Amino acid sequence: xxxxxxxxxxxxxxxxxxxxxxxxxxxxxxxxxxxxxxxxxxxxxxxxxxxxxxxxxxxxxxxxxxxxxxxxxxxxxxxxxxxxxxxxxxxxxxxxxxxxxxxxxxxxxxxxxxxxxxxxxxxxxxxxxxxxxxxxxxxxxxxxxxxxxxxxxxxxxxxxxxxxxxxxxxxxxxxxxxxxxxxxxxxxxxxxxxxxxxxxxxxxxxxxxxxxxxxxxxxxxxxxxxxxxxxxxxxxxxxxxxxxxxxxxxxxxxxxxxxxxxxxxxxxxxxxxxxxxxxxxxxxxxxxxxxxxxxxxxxxxxxxxxxxxxxxxxxxxxxxxxxxxxxxxxxxxxxxxxxxxxxxxxxxxxxxxxxxx
Amino acid sequence: xxxxxxxxxxxxxxxxxxxxxxxxxxxxxxxxxxxxxxxxxxxxxxxxxxxxxxxxxxxxxxxxxxxxxxxxxxxxxxxxxxxxxxxxxxxxxxxxxxxxxxxxxxxxxxxxxxxxxxxxxxxxxxxxxxxxxxxxxxxxxxxxxxxxxxxxxxxxxxxxxxxxxxxxxxxxxxxxxxxxxxxxxxxxxxxxxxxxxxxxxxxxxxxxxxxxxxxxxxxxxxxxxxxxxxxxxxxxxxxxxxxxxxxxxxxxxxxxxxxxxxxxxxxxxxxxxxxxxxxxxxxxxxxxxxxxxxxxxxxxxxxxxxxxxxxxxxxxxxxxxxxxxxxxxxxxxxxxxxxxxxxxxxxxxxxxxxxxx
Numbered sequence: 001x002x003x004x005x006x007x008x009x010x011x012x013x014x015x016x017x018x019x020x021x022x023x024x025x026x027x028x029x030x031x032x033x034x035x036x037x038x039x040x041x042x043x044x045x046x047x048x049x050x051x052x053x054x055x056x057x058x059x060x061x062x063x064x065x066x067x068x069x070x071x072x073x074x075x076x077x078x079x080x081x082x083x084x085x086x087x088x089x090x091x092x093x094x095x096x097x098x099x100x101x102x103x104x105x106x107x108x109x110x111x112x113x114x115x116x117x118x119x120x121x122x123x124x125x126x127x128x129x130x131x132x133x134x135x136x137x138x139x140x141x142x143x144x145x146x147x148x149x150x151x152x153x154x155x156x157x158x159x160x161x162x163x164x165x166x167x168x169x170x171x172x173x174x175x176x177x178x179x180x181x182x183x184x185x186x187x188x189x190x191x192x193x194x195x196x197x198x199x200x201x202x203x204x205x206x207x208x209x210x211x212x213x214x215x216x217x218x219x220x221x222x223x224x225x226x227x228x229x230x231x232x233x234x235x236x237x238x239x240x241x242x243x244x245x246x247x248x249x250x251x252x253x254x255x256x257x258x259x260x261x262x263x264x265x266x267x268x269x270x271x272x273x274x275x276x277x278x279x280x281x282x283x284x285x286x287x288x289x290x291x292x293x294x295x296x297x298x299x300x301x302x303x304x305x306x307x308x309x310x311x312x313x314x315x316x317x318x319x320x321x322x323x324x325x326x327x328x329x330x331x332x333x334x335x336x337x338x339x340x341x342x343x344x345x346x347x348x349x350x351x352x353x354x355x356x357x
Numbered sequence: 358x359x360x361x362x363x364x365x366x367x368x369x370x371x372x373x374x375x376x377x378x379x380x381x382x383x384x385x386x387x388x389x390x391x392x393x394x395x396x397x398x399x400x401x402x403x404x405x406x407x408x409x410x411x412x413x414x415x416x417x418x419x420x421x422x423x424x425x426x427x428x429x430x431x432x433x434x435x436x437x438x439x440x441x442x443x444x445x446x447x448x449x450x451x452x453x454x455x456x457x458x459x460x461x462x463x464x465x466x467x468x469x470x471x472x473x474x475x476x477x478x479x480x481x482x483x484x485x486x487x488x489x490x491x492x493x494x495x496x497x498x499x500x501x502x503x504x505x506x507x508x509x510x511x512x513x514x515x516x517x518x519x520x521x522x523x524x525x526x527x528x529x530x531x532x533x534x535x536x537x538x539x540x541x542x543x544x545x546x547x548x549x550x551x552x553x554x555x556x557x558x559x560x561x562x563x564x565x566x567x568x569x570x571x572x573x574x575x576x577x578x579x580x581x582x583x584x585x586x587x588x589x590x591x592x593x594x595x596x597x598x599x600x601x602x603x604x605x606x607x608x609x610x611x612x613x614x615x616x617x618x619x620x621x622x623x624x625x626x627x628x629x630x631x632x633x634x635x636x637x638x639x640x641x642x643x644x645x646x647x648x649x650x651x652x653x654x655x656x657x658x659x660x661x662x663x664x665x666x667x668x669x670x671x672x673x674x675x676x677x678x679x680x681x682x683x684x685x686x687x688x689x690x691x692x693x694x695x696x697x698x699x700x701x702x703x704x705x706x707x708x709x710x711x712x713x714x
Contacts, residue, residue, distance in 0.1 A: 125482030
């Protein structure tokens with residue numbers, strides 16, 4: 001990539017440097033006056049690992065921002081500003097840079113993030129986007145994943161488990177549209193598809209298939225998680241331990257249990273699955289894939305039982321998918337039990353391409 | 358890279374998480390209580406762009422840390438803590454991970470940096486190391502590159518210009534040992550090489566050539582810049598504008614001039630060149646390559662003329678290479694003049710793989 005193109009990006013990104021500490025992106029460092037606690041998280045997404053080479057550049061930008069915002073939400077914090085490191089393949093068309101910058105701008109606007117600085121390099125390797133995000137806790141503290149106490153409830157908030165995994169399978173061709181259609185009310189589904197088809201972008205269509213609204217929705221969840229920033233307020237108000245579910249519910253629940261030196265007992269039938277995920281399970285799909293797949297980006301937290309009413313009051317219309325899924329017990333590890341209380345056989349592991357955060 | 362290997366790295370990195378805000382690297386975010394101004398900089402280095410695939414993994418680690426520490430020094434700040442994002446090629450031998458972590462540990466110890474968090478991903482692409490470094494200004498402010506005032510002196514501190522570029526040329530085979538030897542006192546050079554040869558690692562030898570201490574020194578400057586943290590104190594005490602020279606003196610001086618809306622007049626004969634660089638120029642080498650090559654990682658700053666004595670007092674033994682190289686004038690752009698005051702013909706440009714910082 002030539003210096004001229006960098007000037008183009010700089011021009012596109014400069015309006016995002018709304019914080020005085022960013023020094024208009026014209027200095028070698030940002031200088032911030034921070035007071036109180038500051039939450040800082042960093043996550044990189046890499047082509048071929050966290051997204052597919054053919055994924056739309058706009059959703060790559062969205063995912064890069066949202067995986068970090070998701071961490072802040074789980075710490076009960078609101079975003080302040082971000083550093084963006086962009087490693088851009090020489091082979092990508094130059095106009096993609098503009099689409100990328102536009103998508104970053106849209107994300108930063110919707111999450112109230114100021115661009116504080118960054119670094120851009122061209123490469124012959126994969127596209128890599130690394131974001132370091134600073135945030136301010138809404139409450140007096142930022143709950144850790146190590147703060148769970150025996151006797152607390154275990155909650156999920158912000159979305160479904162396994163839907164993004166199903167979207168990835170559909171997108172990769174590892175799950176067929178026929179598989180998705182099992183047990184489905186096809187008349188209703190086709191009516192919905194017909195109603196939505198015109199406004200849907202090409203990347204939410206399966207090649208060689210009629211447009212399917214449900215498949216499109218699942219794929220969109222994989223491409224860029226839907227975040228509910230309202231969950232930060234719940235975490236700040238009531239959470240004991242809290243973390244985001246990014247590597248699969250099972251793997252992340254195990255991390256929380258281990259960090260807190262407790263056991264978690266989770267009721268499978270209390271886990272928020274989407275209608276297509278429920279149908280897929282009832283027609284033979286393995287629940288363990290849904291709880292191990294990753295990319296959910298919802299909040300897993302614990303809270304004292306006496307806070308149940310308060311917590312429910314945050315989600316009067318049910319749109320946050322607030323779900324009390326289990327209990328914190330003495331011991332270690334995670335047990336997932338069925339309706340009869342029998343534990344599901346679980347193997348070790350999860351989605352292990354990441355270290356720590 | 359398997360999950361097991363990530364556990365190995367985590368084990369190696371955990372002792373570096375000495376700051377309580379790092380939460381022992383066991384949470385999804387760091388939570389810091391910061392007061393006063395905080396300087397934050399981020400720089401990534403990418404295999405094939407900022408270092409060569411065959412460069413030793415230890416010096417890659419050193420370079421990744423030091424290019425960021427260099428930014429803090431130029432802002433008159435001391436390091437506090439860092440976030441480390443590591444994108445590690447599947448094809449690299451696993452033991453290199455240990456060497457890498459050991460080298461990071463050594464750097465963090467010598468610069469008093471606590472590991473605050475990070476992210477690790479395996480890839481089929483190039484090795485990429487991104488560091489976000491937080492620092493505290495030693496003085497009341499962190500000088501910007503936009504703070505130069507007409508009438509100030511222009512200074513360099515911390516090392517030579519062009520030596521790292523010569524090291525890269527030698528390492529790439531673009532400059533021969535014969536070229537380096539021109540005008541050299543060969544008896545003295547060979548005595549030095551004989552004295553040092555035994556303690557030198559293989560990567561500081563040129564393939565198929567006798568060991569040469571001067572070439573080794575130049576190559577070592579390219580592989581990992583030598584930083585002088587004392588320069589942060591000078592910047593904090595006296596600097597008007599300040600930035601580090603990483604993309605070549607000419608390109609970076611132009612950035613400073615443009616950001617400050619001033620012109621810089623630099624005297625070529627006042628620029629600190631090393632003895633081999635001076636010999637290379639006197640035997641026909643082009644000074645413009647030395648001032649455009651990049652990777653110097655020294656500090657370029659401006660200061661009022663009445664501070665000259667104070668500034669010199671910081672470098673009584675001359676080891677900081679403090680050099681008053683020119684003046685800040687009204688106007689725009691950078692002029693480099695020879696001993697007779699005649700301007701050198703300069704083209705635009707510099708080392709343009711980076712955007713902004």
